[in-house]
Amino acid sequence: MTEVEKTSIDYAQFPDKKGHFGIYGGRFVSETLMPALDELEEMYNRLKDDPSFQKEFDEDLAHYVGRPSPLYYAQRWSDRLGGAKIYLKREDLNHTGAHKVNNTIGQALLAKYSGKSRIIAETGAGQHGVASATVAARLGLQCEVYMGADDVKRQSLNVYRMKLLGAKVHAVTSGSRTLKDAMNEAMRDWVTNVDDTFYIIGTVAGPHPYPQLVRDFQCVIGREAREQCLEMTGKLPDALVACVGGGSNAIGLFHPFLEDEDVKIYGVEAGGHGVETGEHAAPLNDGVPGVLHGNRTYLMEDEDGQIIETHSVSAGLDYPGVGPEHAWLKDIGRAEYVAINDDEAMDAFRDLTRIEGIMPALESSHALAYAAKLAPTMGKDEVIVVNLSGRGDKDILTVAAIDGIEV
Amino acid sequence: MNRINQTLEKTRQEGRKALVTYIVCGDPVVDATLVTMHKMVASGVDIIELGVPFSDPMAEGPVIALGHERALANKTSLKSTMAVVKAFRETNNDTPVVLMGYANPVERMGYEVFAQRASEAGGDGLLTVDLPPEEAEPLNEQLKKVGIENIFLIAPTTTKDRAQQIANLAGGFLYYVSLKGVTGAGHLDVGSVEAKLAELRQLTDLPICVGFGIKDAQTAKAIAKTADGAVVGSLLVDKMGALAEQPAEDIADAVVDLIRPIREGLDELKS
Numbered sequence: 001m002t003e004v005e006k007t008s009i010d011y012a013q014f015p016d017k018k019g020h021f022g023i024y025g026g027r028f029v030s031e032t033l034m035p036a037l038d039e040l041e042e043m044y045n046r047l048k049d050d051p052s053f054q055k056e057f058d059e060d061l062a063h064y065v066g067r068p069s070p071l072y073y074a075q076r077w078s079d080r081l082g083g084a085k086i087y088l089k090r091e092d093l094n095h096t097g098a099h100k101v102n103n104t105i106g107q108a109l110l111a112k113y114s115g116k117s118r119i120i121a122e123t124g125a126g127q128h129g130v131a132s133a134t135v136a137a138r139l140g141l142q143c144e145v146y147m148g149a150d151d152v153k154r155q156s157l158n159v160y161r162m163k164l165l166g167a168k169v170h171a172v173t174s175g176s177r178t179l180k181d182a183m184n185e186a187m188r189d190w191v192t193n194v195d196d197t198f199y200i201i202g203t204v205a206g207p208h209p210y211p212q213l214v215r216d217f218q219c220v221i222g223r224e225a226r227e228q229c230l231e232m233t234g235k236l237p238d239a240l241v242a243c244v245g246g247g248s249n250a251i252g253l254f255h256p257f258l259e260d261e262d263v264k265i266y267g268v269e270a271g272g273h274g275v276e277t278g279e280h281a282a283p284l285n286d287g288v289p290g291v292l293h294g295n296r297t298y299l300m301e302d303e304d305g306q307i308i309e310t311h312s313v314s315a316g317l318d319y320p321g322v323g324p325e326h327a328w329l330k331d332i333g334r335a336e337y338v339a340i341n342d343d344e345a346m347d348a349f350r351d352l353t354r355i356e357g358i359m360p361a362l363e364s365s366h367a368l369a370y371a372a373k374l375a376p377t378m379g380k381d382e383v384i385v386v387n388l389s390g391r392g393d394k395d396i397l398t399v400a401a402i403d404g405i406e407v
Numbered sequence: 408m409n410r411i412n413q414t415l416e417k418t419r420q421e422g423r424k425a426l427v428t429y430i431v432c433g434d435p436v437v438d439a440t441l442v443t444m445h446k447m448v449a450s451g452v453d454i455i456e457l458g459v460p461f462s463d464p465m466a467e468g469p470v471i472a473l474g475h476e477r478a479l480a481n482k483t484s485l486k487s488t489m490a491v492v493k494a495f496r497e498t499n500n501d502t503p504v505v506l507m508g509y510a511n512p513v514e515r516m517g518y519e520v521f522a523q524r525a526s527e528a529g530g531d532g533l534l535t536v537d538l539p540p541e542e543a544e545p546l547n548e549q550l551k552k553v554g555i556e557n558i559f560l561i562a563p564t565t566t567k568d569r570a571q572q573i574a575n576l577a578g579g580f581l582y583y584v585s586l587k588g589v590t591g592a593g594h595l596d597v598g599s600v601e602a603k604l605a606e607l608r609q610l611t612d613l614p615i616c617v618g619f620g621i622k623d624a625q626t627a628k629a630i631a632k633t634a635d636g637a638v639v640g641s642l643l644v645d646k647m648g649a650l651a652e653q654p655a656e657d658i659a660d661a662v663v664d665l666i667r668p669i670r671e672g673l674d675e676l677k678s
């Protein structure tokens with residue numbers, strides 16, 4: 001793909017009217033849900049350009065979430081790595097501890113405008129579940145969260161947080177007992193209770209318009225980072241790095257930079273035990289296009305089109321699909337998608353904790369690990385912005401188990 | 408003429424209601440499928456919907472979702488499902504078989520290859536739960552070439568405009584989903600089905616079969632008063648799952664025992 005072709009893309013025009021990013025995206029759900037999606041799309045198109053809706057969203061982000069989140073120069077870590085300067089976009093400092101809340105604030109507003117009294121959500125690491133339970137508590141909405149039974153175990157702290165917030169948590173025992181099965185179960189709930197229920201999807205996947213509206217809500221990350229980087233360094237970053245589960249923190253950082261051709265963009269998938277072992281969660285590295293959970297995208301599947309089990313040390317990345325806009329950005333070559341293994345992510349977790357006094361989420365540690373590889377290959381006056389999508393408190397028990405320690 | 412159209416034309420002429428049954432291919436044991444298909448036909452089933460198992464059957468309730476899990480554990484695939492249809496055709500050339508499943512296995516095989524193989528195997532229709540009309544055109548094109556009907560769902564939430572759009576694309580029959588929910592749910596409302604069917608009759612001459620939530624002769628009969636056919640699925644899959652350890656013949660006989668009263672109930676409506 002030549003430079004000329006790349007810059008000629010008007011990224012704001014995507015998705016198209018039918019929700020497609022190239023061949024990806026769209027709306028692949030059972031008929032019962034189609035009218036609800038039409039309704040959601042119509043409402044979102046009306047509200048997104050409504051100044052009073054935007055104002056309410058911005059005020060919630062400022063006073064409830066605590067935005068803008070800082071951009072922090074990790075000087076000691078950068079010096080150790082010996083190369084580019086690494087700046088961390090501190091989404092871990094948001095209320096509830098991750099970027100997920102940017103989206104749940106937005107969708108909760110949509111739920112409020114829609115008049116529906118009940119919200120449901122799927123969750124992997126539990127961060128989206130906590131963020132959903134949080135906004136539900138604040139708005140007095142009934143909240144039920146679907147979570148794979150295996151994830152309920154490895155993220156037990158977040159399960160308890162959700163319960164304290166008044167949400168009901170369903171442990172899903174079907175299939176692989178992780179995020180994809182939680183999403184199946186949430187869809188089943190939605191199809192049954194579509195009249196009074198708003199489904200808050202936690203990432204930029206699912207049927208149109210979810211990939212678009214979740215992206216729009218998360219773009220506050222990239223808009224702030226752009227301004228902050230210009231102010232602190234006098235220029236745009238040379239590279240952006242973010243982890244990719246479904247891809248919401250990544251697209252939130254990337255999207256406001258897509259037209260800045262000189263900014264290199266890296267999405268980091270979960271390499272698990274290594275992409276070559278097949279035990280990973282890296283569909284953009286080792287998957288094929290297919291249809292799951294309402295959209296066409298890259299998937300991990302067998303030759304019969306059955307979705308296969310994934311593996312990652314981080315529950316939030318343990319998903320066989322990825323948001324359709326990332327699939328498209330990969331194909332057109334605007335972003336590069338790489339993989340980081342469990343061990344590499346654990347090393348980055350320990351390094352950032354000891355060198356900067358910041359304990360990152362295991363998801364975010366994948367992005368950090370790639371930045372640590374990238375930085376030494378770049379010049380000292382170059383700048384990398386890494387999305388520190390969440391804090392690591394929720395992962396303490398996982399890390400302790402790996403260290404063989406009982407907490 | 409496609410077997411689906413032939414069959415529904417015939418039941419209409421005879422003033423009979425069509426009985427449509429759903430089982431999952433390869434569930435609960437590989438051997439059970441073919442013998443059950445033949446015995447169902449012998450006990451008065453008009454159309455067979457053969458479920459193609461999928462790892463993530465989002466529209467299914469717990470009963471049929473378990474059926475998919477069992478079938479996959481038995482290594483059933485889209486390809487092996489087609490092989491069963493082909494084997495069925497060796498001795499049955501009349502009963503329509505509709506493959507029912509999810510988009511991804513069909514995508515993986517490729518639309519064109521799927522259409523050719525399904526037609527060669529003797530399949531008559533395809534129902535992809537997660538392929539609404541908005542996304543169905545490319546597949547439809549391939550199905551048309553080989554004369555396989557694309558069966559679409561219409562739901563209680565479907566607006567009149569959408570229903571018209573779907574009716575224009577659909578072939579064979581319209582499958583009306585009787586309730587908001589997953590397969591096997593228990594909150595069927597006969598009154599609302601009647602009202603919706605009256606509305607659909609204004610839009611199309613296609614036969615309409617109704618499914619989701621039909622559990623016995625009584626519900627089948629109530630629904631079929633206004634529909635052209637009734638679809639029964641979870642009831643059978645549940646029974647088959649419970650008999651997983653039994654010989655295939657016994658599983659098939661148990662299915663027949665469930666079907667017989669439903670057939671009789673529908674025949675009481677004969678005009």
Ligand SMILES: Cc1ncc(COP(=O)(O)O)c(C=O)c1O
Pocket residue numbers: 098099100124125126127128202203204243244245246247248249250315316317361363364389390391
């Ligand atoms: C801290 C954190 N980062 C990243 C993710 C992955 O999601 P996404 O790719 O949508 O940002 C999660 C998901 O749970 C998370 O909790």
